[in-house]
């Protein structure tokens with residue numbers, strides 16, 4: 001696996017630790033954290049800090065402040081034992097990846113036998129969960145092909161499971177977490193060397209620039 005370059009912010013991770021995200025976003029974050037030692041360390045430290053804050057009735061002088069702990073997490077590369085992923089992994093032969101255990105829980109079978117819903121010749125989806133306006137899904141993009149241009153009325157959080165895509169000048173590859181909340185349309189384009197598989201959460205409908213995706217989006221729950 002290539003090094004992970006894009007991570008959730010510390011604020012996003014603390015919202016995640018505090019259970020303030022919808023299930024759809026928590027699932028995407030949990031999938032990233034399960035693959036990312038850096039974020040595992042940050043989460044463990046945040047849990048430690050929030051646990052200490054809850055259990056201490058009286059304020060105590062801490063040896064190290066919360067910010068120092070988080071800063072240390074930025075540079076700490078040694079995995080913390082108790083958050084290491086020790087759950088058995090299921091291998092996907094089609095995608096050549098170990099399916100994160102948290103994701104396997106939301107698949108009816110294994111990743112290689114799910115039934116895809118075709119959105120276009122180059123784009124397929126499999127909805128994992130819908131919770132009111134929020135939803136989480138797997139998206140499959142054909143090599144070198146683009147997702148229809150769209151903006152966001154809310155937030156979109158995407159993690160790359162296999163392959164990669166370009167969005168403007170940025171390149172996102174396996175393990176990266178891409179957060180989009182701007183209304184300016186963006187056009188993710190899958191890299192040429194193979195299909196791109198992502199898990200993505202939305203908290204409100206996308207804003208498509210073209211008429212056809214607009215007509216289809218209620219049907220596709222996008």
Ligand SMILES: [Zn+2]
Nearest residue numbers: 007036038039
């Ligand atoms: Zn990370």
